[in-house]
Every structure is written in C-alpha cells, then in structure tokens.
Amino acid sequence: MPEVTSSVPARAVSMRELQGILGVSRSTLSGLVAAGFVTPTRGPRNAWRFTFQDAVLLRTALQLRAARITPRKIIAALSRLRKALPDELPLTGIRVSAVGNDVAVRSGPSQWDAVTGQLLLDFEVAEIKGDVVFLDTAPARRSGERQAEEWYELGEVLRASDVTGAEQAYRKAIELSPRPFYAAYVDLGVLLCELEARCDDALEIFDEALIHFSSDAVLHFNRAIALEDLGRFEDAERSYQRSLEIDPTHADAHHNLAILLERRGDPQGLVRHLNAYRRLTT
Template sequence: MRELEATLGVSRRVVSGLIGAGFVTPSRGARGEYRFTFQDVVLLRTALQLRAARIPPRKIILALSQLRAALPDELPLTGIRVSAVGSDVVVKTGPSQWDAITGQLLLDFEVAQVKGDVVFLETAPGGKDAAHQAEEWYELGDQLRTSDVNGAEQAYKKAIALSPKPHYAAYVDLGALLCEVGSRCEDALTVFDEALSHFPEDAVLHFNRAIALEELARFDDAERAYRRCLQLDPKYADAHHNLAILLETRGDRQGLLRHLSAYRRLTT
C-alpha cells in the first residue's frame, strides 16, 4: 500500500476509497497486506484521472472492467493511454483509439511521432490545457522508463515544466529513475531538493533523498534525511530499516537495534 501511495502521489484514504468503490480488487499477502498487480496500478491511476475529469463513477467502473480483461502484463511499445473525451472514456494505443465501453474505433487527428514506434498526442490549437499535457507527458515517462531511460527522463521533465502546479509524482519518479537506473544520484538529489521546495514535509521525498545521499557516500546527510523522514512519518518501515543498516555501518549498535525493532514491529 505504501509503495502504491508513493507511485500515485495520493493518500492512503484515497487509495482505500478507490478499492472500496470497486475499481480494483487487490489480493492479500501472507500477513494480510494488499498486493497490487501492474494492472491494478494502471487502473487506479486511470480511475483517479477519470474522476478528476468528472466522469461518472459507474461509467468509470464499467470502462475499467472492460479494460482490465484486455490489459497486458506489460505495456506494448506503442503504449496505452486512457483519458476522458467529453463524457466518454477513450483508450489510445499509438495512432489508434477506441471507446473503452463499446469498443468502437474513433478518429484522432492529433497524433505526432516522437521516437520509433512510440507516439504522443500533441495539443491542437485550442485543445488540451497545460495540466492535461503534463499528465500525458508523465504517463509517457512511465511507459518509457524500462525501455528508454533518456526518453523517460525527458518526458518527466516535460511534465514538470508544463504542470500548472508542482507535479509531485513526476518529481518522485524522475529522481528514482536517475538514481536507480541511470546511476546519477547527484542529479537525482537536485530533483528531490527542488521537489522538497514545494513539498517540504513529504516523508517519501525525504526517504528517497536519503537513499541518494547514501549512494553518494554522504552518510551524515543521509542519516539526517532518514531521521527527518521518520519525524514526519514514524511508521515509515523502510526508513527504519535503511537507517538501522546505516547506523550499523557507523558502529551505532543501539541505533541499529532500536530501528530494526521498529521495522520488525511495523512489518509483522
């Protein structure tokens, strides 16, 4: 659940509300925790976007039920995008798009080539607003992150630049991409610092920043970042775990036992 909250950039209450409304039916792990599939994550993110576009909940559930059966384990190279067009829910894959409920093919005159087989819907004059454009760039970044790191980086940066308000999820995913995939933790740190200027009390950002600092061997700063994360969210189990390991390497046996105990208490 915590990983999903960070991915979607929403609170646990919002995610629980979407689950309760029937948008997804996650399985349960050995300890009773929710286990979400790739399809669940895509459908929940889509549900959030369609709700923001004021599509009626009954229509969203019907459309996503149809989509769930056809959604692949991994997005195809052309990508899958779901959006609201008026009061309809439209699925787009590359140059094709169709009504999510009826399956009827629709025409689109806004398709432009970006790279290889990946296409992106550009804004026609008088078309999508900046927030909509930013969200589509963000979605493209998600689609490219495993196949084209540079393309994903540019897409996330475009989302941040276009978004009328700070795009929390794009900051989180861009920083993680740079540090984990691109081994560019200095650049990731810049991203997290900029994000924290907008979201100074976000525990996830402080946690990710601590990881980047640790990768850069800035252990004092990493320890402070983990502690700040836990100050904001004392139940952040992964922060307790990472801080425990860091303190062990620094010879702080008491700190190791204290945070390892907290980690075990929170995960059992």
Template sequence: MPDELPLSGIRVTALGETIAVKTGSSQWDAITGQLLLDFEVAEIKGEVVFLDTRPGKKEAALHAAEWYDLGEQLMKSDVKGAEQAYRRALELSPEPYYEAYVDLGALLCEDEGRCEDALRVFDQALALFPDDAVLHFNRAVALEGLGRLNDAIQCYERCLELNPSYADAHHNLAILRDSLGDKQGFVRHLSAYRRLSI
C-alpha cells in the same frame, strides 16, 4: 483534361511566363499540372489582434498528465524516454507536479552514476513540498548512493519525524547505523522496522 469538365468551364491565363488553367477557384500549371496558389498581398483593414495560443491552466495540466503517463509507460522499456517525459510534465504543469518529481528522482537514482541528478530533483521538490516524508526518504537514498552517509542519516531522521511509521526509513537507518558502528541505533531502528513490518 477530365472528360466531365467542359471547355466552357475553364479559363486559360498567363501568369508571367507560365500558362495557367483555372476552374472555379483552383488554378494549375498547364504543362506540369501543379496546383498554383495565389498569394496576393493586400493591405490590412482594421486592427490586428494576435491570439494567445498558449494553453490555459486546464489544458496545460492535461498535457502534463499525458506526458507523465507516457513516462510511466516508458519506465521499463526506455529509461531516457521516461526521463524526458517526466521532465516535460514538470515543464508543462501549471502546478507543482509531485508525482513527476518523485518518479523522475527515483528513475535517476536507479542509475548509480546519476544520484547527483536525482538529488537536484529531490531538492527542487522539497522546496515545494518541504514536509513530505517520501521526498526526504528518497533524498536520503540518493545521498547514500553518493556516499554521503551522515547527510543520508539526517534525511532518514527527518523522514521519520514527519512519519514515524515509515518502515523502510527505519530499515535503511538501521543498516547505516550498523555500518557506522552505532549498535544502539542499529537495534532501535531494526526493532522499529520489525514492529512496523508485521
């Protein structure tokens, strides 16, 4: 027993076959010194109200932003971790999280074996942001990675319909047109690319 604790300050009781020492509101096993907790079951008086512990819209948006920031930090050092963080941001966000879609799709597209996964992400994003030139451009890149060149051309053209000054779309479209033997399309888009890049 601690020296500062007078014997008058303790109470010794039996709890079943255990000897318990009690001081104030605390009690412990007299032999092992282990703290004993009292889990007395009592009837509930009144109504039980369950609290909604789900985060509100503002808190969910903050959590999503934190996951997105983590994804950005992990992009160079831990690709799998970055992917998980972006996916978590998309799950948590109360609103469609444009940047997380773009970055997750681009991350997946960097791995040539995951262009199909990237395409799914871009398709989900385009369902929410159908008139976004960047998403159409990125979808075209994923389609190129899958060898679906005609579909890629359509996406690059849609990107340019939405933003005629998207230089990289002109560049990629020029290369595709050239690979398919369309010299006129090659010259037209390469000229546009050069004009916009100056």
C-alpha cells in the same frame, strides 16, 4: 519554453515486457495480434518481438475498443496510423480519439479522420470523447495541467523500455504543470537514482521537489537513498531522520537507517530502528 526534440529509438520488446507496458494479459495481447491489429516479428525460440510503434498501435486499439469503435474501423484506422508513425517515435507526436463512432487523429494543429484521411474542422474537436493514446502534440489552448498529466503518463509507459525517453517525459511534465507536480518529481528522482551514475541528478530533483513539498516523508526518504549512494552518509542519516520525524511509521526508513547506523558504528541506533521496523512489519 522550447519543445523537447529528442526521439525515442525503436526497440524490440518481448510479450512480457509489452504486458507490463500496457497492463494487459498475455491472452488479450494474443487476441489483438490474431485480430490483425499489429504484426510482430519473431525472435529467438519463435517468440514474438514488438516495436514501440506496435505498443502505440496496441494501446490505441485497446482504448478505441473500450470506446465501442467497431473492429473494422479500428483496423482501418490503425492501418493508416501505422503509416504515419515513424520508426523512431518522437516524444511529441500523435493523439487518437473517438469522435462519436469515428476515429480522429490529431497531429500538430490538424485533425483528420483516421479511416478516410479527411481533415476535420476545428469545431469538431469539442465533440471528442476521451483521449485514447499517450502521445500528444499538446495544442496551446489545452490546459497546462492536462498536458503535464499526459507527459507524466508517457513517462510511466516508457520507464519499462526506454529510460531516456521516460526522463524526458517526466521533465516535460514538471515543466508544463501549472503547479508543482509531486508524482513526476518522485518518479523522475527514483528513475535517476536507479542509475548509479545519475545519483547527483536524482538529488537535484529531490531537492527541487522539497522546495514545494518540504514536509513529505517519501521525498526525504528518497533523498536519503541518493545521498547514501553518493557516500554522503552523515547527510543521508539526517534525511532518514527527517523522514521519520514526519512519519514515524515509515518502515523502510527505519530499516535503511538501521543498516546505515550499523555501518557508522552505532549499534544502539541499529537495534532501535531495526526493532521499530519489525514492529511495523509484523
């Protein structure tokens, strides 16, 4: 299958946005900046502004630190890695790992020491202990399931800052997974449904997912939302009803269906499902 060739454009993000992307506290990020792992610019009111490249480097620093790599080696590795990262970061790119007490970077078929720049032999790859960054060239010999997981993780990171990149990553996860990738289907469909102009695309994703997961209440619920946003109210009602047939305790499905039935002139349906929603949430 062809590789995705689009790239993620550079974009400055705030400290708060970066906290959400990396899942760490403000004090942790401030400490990493103070340690010299990245040098963000200053924006309005002197607030720090981070690039996506900074996010990659900080994610790498956090996970190398968790792998007990010394700060000196982390800073040296990031200094070299920073030069290897383009301003516009490709979705397929670089994998950084801890190899014993050293830091290895894989780009394409090659693996090199992040501090010295020396190429490492293939047999050393087996000694890698844990992936530490979400960008990966996905070598052919690695399992499709692992590749798909990494693309899914990339989508989770990108959805807070770049919708296009997240969509591409989720689609790549679905494409590469040897089994239907439930979470990637759900998150891609929700992502597209949040964009008013992409509800048709979201519906296609949910319909495709339901081929594999026909008895999943969440998928039928999300499909109903997409149909409702498209103005297909009768179809939306059927999808909400199907969701509730599968899971009668799905409170949000009761709530949404109650509102939809009120719009469709069914006051009895409104009361019935609104009462069910209240019972489940009180």
